[in-house]
Amino acid sequence: MSVELWCLFGAMVLGLVHLSAASFTFKAQVGNRYTVGARDEELKPTGVAARLDRAQRNFLETFPIFVAAVLMVEHLDAAGVLSFWGATIYLCGRVIFLPLYAAGVPWLRTFSWNAATLGLVLVMAEIVV
Numbered sequence: 666m667s668v669e670l671w672c673l674f675g676a677m678v679l680g681l682v683h684l685s686a687a688s689f690t691f692k693a694q695v696g697n698r699y700t701v702g703a704r705d706e707e708l709k710p711t712g713v714a715a716r717l718d719r720a721q722r723n724f725l726e727t728f729p730i731f732v733a734a735v736l737m738v739e740h741l742d743a744a745g746v747l748s749f750w751g752a753t754i755y756l757c758g759r760v761i762f763l764p765l766y767a768a769g770v771p772w773l774r775t776f777s778w779n780a781a782t783l784g785l786v787l788v789m790a791e792i793v794v
Contacts, residue, residue, distance in 0.1 A: 667744055669788070672752035673735045679759055680728060683721040686763070690714040713767055720766040723778070724759060727785060731755055734788040743791055751787025754780055 691714045692700045699708060710718050731752075738748045758781025765774035 667739065668749050669735045669738055669744055669752040672756040673732065675756045676728060676731060676759065679756070679763070680724065683717075683724050683763060686767070687714070687717040687721045690717050716766050716769060717763075720763055723762075723766070727755075727759075727781065731785055731788065734785065734792065737792050738788060741792065745791055745794075747787045747794065748791035751784045751789075751791065754784030755788065756781075756784070758782075758784055 687710075688700075691710045694710060694712075694714045695708050699706075709715070735748075735752060738744050758777045758779075761777040762774060762781060765777055
């Protein structure tokens, strides 16, 4: 399996980590009674739970593009240096982004987002180069 596909698998696992972290911290905040119910009252997470919810939504904004880019590279048999490093940088940037966002670290979080986005652009560039 290619590095790009391994990075895609890693991003899938990271997606589950995002989902679990956001869900469990919100549950800890509002209690089991609310989370197992119909949720007719629309409670909003706050603090760390809110940051993890926003981090998850942020991840979900780029993940489908990453999936499409990696699958196109694989389908076109176009894997190369750009897609190798791009997929690796994307995954590393997204992994670093989660704890930085949860901790509320502003500049390093933005840098990790920028790195991940650069990685995504590199994978996409491999398709057209």
